[in-house]
Amino acid sequence: MPVGMADKVSQSLFERAARVIPGGVNSPVRAFRAVGGSPVFITRAQGAYLYGADGAKYTDYIGSWGPMILGHAHPAVVAAITEAAVKGTSYGAPTELEVLFAERITKLYPSIEMVRAVSSGTEATMAALRVARGFTGRDVVVKFEGCYHGHADFLLVKAGSGLATFGVPDSAGVPAGTAANTATLPFNDLAALRALFAEKGASIAGVIVEPVVGNMGCVAPAPGFLEEIIALCTKHGGVSIFDEVMTGCRLSPSGMQGRVGLKPDMTCLGKIVGGGMPLAAYGGRRDIMQTVSPLGPVYQAGTLSGNPIAVSAALATLDRLDDVLYAHLEALGARLEAGLVSAIAKTKVTACVQRVGSMLTIFFSKGPITSWDDAKACDTVAFGKFHNAFLAQGQYWPPSQFEAAFIGNAHTNADIDATIAAAEVALAASV
Numbered sequence: 001m002p003v004g005m006a007d008k009v010s011q012s013l014f015e016r017a018a019r020v021i022p023g024g025v026n027s028p029v030r031a032f033r034a035v036g037g038s039p040v041f042i043t044r045a046q047g048a049y050l051y052g053a054d055g056a057k058y059t060d061y062i063g064s065w066g067p068m069i070l071g072h073a074h075p076a077v078v079a080a081i082t083e084a085a086v087k088g089t090s091y092g093a094p095t096e097l098e099v100l101f102a103e104r105i106t107k108l109y110p111s112i113e114m115v116r117a118v119s120s121g122t123e124a125t126m127a128a129l130r131v132a133r134g135f136t137g138r139d140v141v142v143k144f145e146g147c148y149h150g151h152a153d154f155l156l157v158k159a160g161s162g163l164a165t166f167g168v169p170d171s172a173g174v175p176a177g178t179a180a181n182t183a184t185l186p187f188n189d190l191a192a193l194r195a196l197f198a199e200k201g202a203s204i205a206g207v208i209v210e211p212v213v214g215n216m217g218c219v220a221p222a223p224g225f226l227e228e229i230i231a232l233c234t235k236h237g238g239v240s241i242f243d244e245v246m247t248g249c250r251l252s253p254s255g256m257q258g259r260v261g262l263k264p265d266m267t268c269l270g271k272i273v274g275g276g277m278p279l280a281a282y283g284g285r286r287d288i289m290q291t292v293s294p295l296g297p298v299y300q301a302g303t304l305s306g307n308p309i310a311v312s313a314a315l316a317t318l319d320r321l322d323d324v325l326y327a328h329l330e331a332l333g334a335r336l337e338a339g340l341v342s343a344i345a346k347t348k349v350t351a352c353v354q355r356v357g358s359m360l361t362i363f364f365s366k367g368p369i370t371s372w373d374d375a376k377a378c379d380t381v382a383f384g385k386f387h388n389a390f391l392a393q394g395q396y397w398p399p400s401q402f403e404a405a406f407i408g409n410a411h412t413n414a415d416i417d418a419t420i421a422a423a424e425v426a427l428a429a430s431v
């Protein structure tokens with residue numbers, strides 16, 4: 001197959017898809033546009049591998065964009081889904097499964113005293129911020145440049161330079177007024193954060209942050225950054241919100257907050273917590289969550305929220321997140337990082353590797369990458385060439401410079417070593 005191109009079966013499916021689905025995909029990054037290629041259509045997945053439309057096998061480092069921490073089609077998850085499905089697919093009424101799910105989340109995350117199940121990460125962040133606004137009676141929400149929190153109108157805001165940019169929508173179709181109360185600051189910029197609170201602290205309803213960013217590639221918080229978000233919110237009466245849709249149950253059983261011992265006021269969860277099904281959640285301090293309908297005045301609802309099949313898959317997944325699994329992920333992550341660093345040195349390509357636990361990005365820059373400005377300056381053309389050459393060797397890596405790769409429990413040392421060898425070839429091809 002020519003470098004950068006999917007197999008012939010995928011190409012013909014993509015042509016058909018493009019006639020009836022915008023861009024041929026149901027979520028934009030799947031289109032491989034950022035790397036100048038076209039997507040591989042998948043027919044099945046097992047463990048650490050995906051199988052393309054022509055039967056080719058790929059080692060998967062996307063993991064459905066995060067959820068597949070146990071690997072694909074884990075027998076316990078498949079059994080839980082099957083068992084639930086024969087009892088009915090949706091009741092629109094409460095179940096014991098939902099109670100077990102909420103009890104499990106509140107046990108794993110000491111900061112979460114009450115939790116609501118929703119169907120996507122977008123719903124979780126949108127609802128959490130509505131709750132923060134309802135609880136505080138304030139309008140302004142603060143986000144950080146390069147952090148993605150789903151596609152709610154008021155969160156699709158592009159940051160400009162300067163202290164904070166108010167109200168510049170990042171997507172067509174978002175009225176300027178909708179985004180007017182979203183302030184955007186550079187990630188990791190403590191001075192800008194303090195200055196914004198000094199100026200507008202009394203009108204800030206909440207601050208939302210990816211505690212380790214995955215959505216500009218893997219970028220860790222600077223020392224004290226997350227602590228300061230919580231402290232400033234506490235001091236000024238705003239609500240601190242960790243968006244752990246990606247990091248939750250990935251960086252530890254209790255996400256980044258568990259890894260560093262912090263307690264935000266609210267937390268958003270998705271991906272892993274949904275066991276690979278359309279299930280997410282938001283929760284936090286009891287007094288804040290008591291504003292949610294029907295207890296309080298903040299409305300939020302969902303026909304399929306807490307769906308029994310999804311919750312069954314989630315519980316089967318959460319049951320298997322033990323110390324052995326996280327130790328395995330950490331060891332594989334360290335092995336991959338070290339191998340990639342030495343491949344970069346051998347090929348003399350300008351690139352660096354950033355990793356937290358089982359999240360990792362190869363940035364085509366000498367680094368370090370600490371903000372969206374740093375990430376934007378990476379050589380995306382070189383990344384595209386690297387990606388195409390990597391894919392041609394069966395490595396299914398995120399098709400964008402600005403995404404994190406994920407390692408799962410089904411990956412083995414042999415998978416990682418094969419990936420490192422393929423990376424050396426792909427790095428050489430990137431020049």
Ligand SMILES: Cc1ncc(COP(=O)(O)O)c(C=O)c1O
Nearest residue numbers: 120121122148149150243245246
């Ligand atoms: C940190 C973060 N928050 C929210 C979302 C939105 O989740 P969903 O795609 O399930 O709506 C994502 C999706 O990638 C995410 O990475």
